[in-house]
Amino acid sequence: DGGITQSPKYLFRKEGQNVTLSCEQNLNHDAMYWYRQDPGQGLRLIYYSQIVNDFQKGDIAEGYSVSREKKESFPLTVTSAQKNPTAFYLCASSQRESNTEAFFGQGTRLTVV
Amino acid sequence: LAKTTQPISMDSYEGQEVNITCSHNNIATNDYITWYQQFPSQGPRFIIQGYKTKVTNEVASLFIPADRKSSTLSLPRVSLSDTAVYYCLGASGTYKYIFGTGTRLKVLA
Numbered sequence: 284d285g286g287i288t289q290s291p292k293y294l295f296r297k298e299g300q301n302v303t304l305s306c307e308q309n310l311n312h313d314a315m316y317w318y319r320q321d322p323g324q325g326l327r328l329i330y331y332s333q334i335v336n337d338f339q340k341g342d343i344a345e346g347y348s349v350s351r352e353k354k355e356s357f358p359l360t361v362t363s364a365q366k367n368p369t370a371f372y373l374c375a376s377s378q379r380e381s382n383t384e385a386f387f388g389q390g391t392r393l394t395v396v
Numbered sequence: 397l398a399k400t401t402q403p404i405s406m407d408s409y410e411g412q413e414v415n416i417t418c419s420h421n422n423i424a425t426n427d428y429i430t431w432y433q434q435f436p437s438q439g440p441r442f443i444i445q446g447y448k449t450k451v452t453n454e455v456a457s458l459f460i461p462a463d464r465k466s467s468t469l470s471l472p473r474v475s476l477s478d479t480a481v482y483y484c485l486g487a488s489g490t491y492k493y494i495f496g497t498g499t500r501l502k503v504l505a
Contacts, residue, residue: 316493325483326440326495373439375493382428385493387439 286310289374289388295396296361296368304359304391306374312386313379315357319343320371320390329372332357333379361393369395400484405500414471416499418484421465429460429467432483434498440483444469471501479503 287308296302306315314333318326328341332351346365351357357376361368371392377385401419408414420429428447432440444451446458446467457470471478481498 318495325497328494371437375439377493382430382445384430384442384445385432385440387441390437390439392437 287374287376287386287388289372289391291391292389294391294393296393298395299363301360301362302368302393304361304372304374304393306357306359306388307355308357308376308386309355310376310386311354312376313354314377315351316375316377316385317341317347317349317357317359318373318375320373326373329359368393400486400496402482402484402496402499404497405502407502407504408474409504410475411473414474414478414501414503416469416471416482416484416501417466418469419466420484420486423464423486427486429458429464430485430493431456431458431469432485432495434481434483440495443482474501474503476503476505 290305316331317329319329320326327343329343329347330338330341330349332338335351335354338349338351346362348360371390373390374388375385377383428445430445431443433443434440444453444456444458446460448460451458459468479502481500483495483498485493
């Protein structure tokens with residue numbers, strides 16, 4: 284089945300630690316995205332990548348880092364610089380053409396303990 | 397990218413038709429209007445997309461008037477399983493999907 288997979292589903296982190304969230308897609312999409320969602324809120328864009336080895340900051344990139352070494356993979360690292368990392372993180376992918384559908388993963392719920 | 401405005405929440409009863417309107421006053425010529433549905437603790441799912449007039453698929457209809465400053469998502473005969481958050485997006489060729497706070501639809505028995 285083609286799709287987009289995020290892992291793990293739940294993640295716990297101690298304060299001061301970096302943690303990496305995985306996102307893999309087998310849809311042959313060029314573009315990939317990371318969003319953060321807080322309770323009762325909409326999705327906010329963290330980073331996006333239109334092509335391998337290239338990525339752009341979204342609206343709330345501070346405290347996060349990404350890499351795009353392979354077309355299929357777009358991992359997100361939540362660093363210790365992110366002051367309020369507890370949230371629901373969603374990864375998405377799409378074709379590069381405009382006005383195309385974005386496909387989302389099932390999300391990773393990160394909790395700082 | 398078009399800034400969109402939607403009602404924060406709506407209630408409906410099973411079997412009714414639900415219409416959710418989205419305002420996008422500054423929509424650009426190349427912008428399409430797209431709607432997504434999100435259930436709790438899941439990623440959003442594409443519902444429907446349109447440019448003007450009316451688009452219909454197996455799930456919903458989308459009405460966009462001639463001036464394209466608003467759009468209406470119509471869900472026929474909703475069921476309890478349609479309880480979700482619905483997002484209206486205006487986007488063109490920038491590859492950035494910008495989500496607002498959405499409309500929280502609650503379907504009552």
